[in-house]
Amino acid sequence: MADILVFGAHPDDAEFGMGASMVKFVRSGASLTVCVLSRGEAGTFGTAAQREGEMRDAARKLGGGIEILSFLDCQIFDSYESRIKVAEVIRAQRPKLVFAPYHTHVGNHKDGGAHPDHAATGTIVRSATRYARFAGLKDVHGEPWNADHIIYYMVPRSRMPTLLNDVSDYMEEWEGIARCHQSQMSIRDGKIMEFLRAMRGTNGGMISVRYAEGFITDDPIPFDLPLFMRGTPRQPGAPLG
Ligand SMILES: [Zn+2]
Numbered sequence: 001m002a003d004i005l006v007f008g009a010h011p012d013d014a015e016f017g018m019g020a021s022m023v024k025f026v027r028s029g030a031s032l033t034v035c036v037l038s039r040g041e042a043g044t045f046g047t048a049a050q051r052e053g054e055m056r057d058a059a060r061k062l063g064g065g066i067e068i069l070s071f072l073d074c075q076i077f078d079s080y081e082s083r084i085k086v087a088e089v090i091r092a093q094r095p096k097l098v099f100a101p102y103h104t105h106v107g108n109h110k111d112g113g114a115h116p117d118h119a120a121t122g123t124i125v126r127s128a129t130r131y132a133r134f135a136g137l138k139d140v141h142g143e144p145w146n147a148d149h150i151i152y153y154m155v156p157r158s159r160m161p162t163l164l165n166d167v168s169d170y171m172e173e174w175e176g177i178a179r180c181h182q183s184q185m186s187i188r189d190g191k192i193m194e195f196l197r198a199m200r201g202t203n204g205g206m207i208s209v210r211y212a213e214g215f216i217t218d219d220p221i222p223f224d225l226p227l228f229m230r231g232t233p234r235q236p237g238a239p240l241g
Contacts, residue, residue, distance in 0.1 A: 005095035020167035020174035033065035046183025086128035091142030100125035161214025
């Protein structure tokens with residue numbers, strides 16, 4: 001069981017896409033499991049065995065759980081069977097929050113977030129989160145479970161995030177965990193970490209903090225006054241949050 005369940009298509013997706021948020025969540029006391037659909041064996045760098053070792057190292061450093069499904073890299077497709085497999089993970093983990101790569105592919109094939117497996121994973125997870133709660137759906141093993149929210153990371157560069165998580169205090173620890181994916185450090189001519197840090201810097205600038213990770217949600221988020229007032233100087237009427 002985990003408060004937070006993060007799906008990725010490939011071993012590095014969760015850590016590269018929202019790893020500093022994962023550190024922030026776990027250090028705040030939340031339990032978190034990463035579920036990876038494939039071992040990333042079709043990637044340019046690293047074998048399936050090497051990449052599995054890297055994701056296990058990352059999970060150990062984070063202090064989170066890990067689950068590895070048996071989809072094949074580049075063969076992740078939305079289907080009834082795919083949804084059932086993912087819904088079973090949701091039923092077993094019973095998370096309040098589900099995270100997945102953003103479900104809509106952008107046109108630019110050079111956008112690092114535009115791997116078709118990422119979009120397919122987001123689409124599968126969106127349906128599976130719903131399937132997990134249908135008591136009459138007997139093909140899904142486990143007790144029905146209704147997660148509170150599904151939130152997407154790996155926001156395409158052509159899209160504006162709708163949620164930004166301040167991760168300024170977690171960047172060093174995040175980098176140590178992301179570097180567990182050693183086979184992927186040659187991406188972008190060896191400048192992948194520099195690139196991922198710069199993206200977080202740009203996101204941070206949008207909310208006046210040093211570093212932030214960006215997300216999109218299709219769900220309406222309930223208005224919560226203490227949440228929106230937090231950080232605001234309080235005088236008349238205090239306390240709020
Ligand atoms: Zn990926």
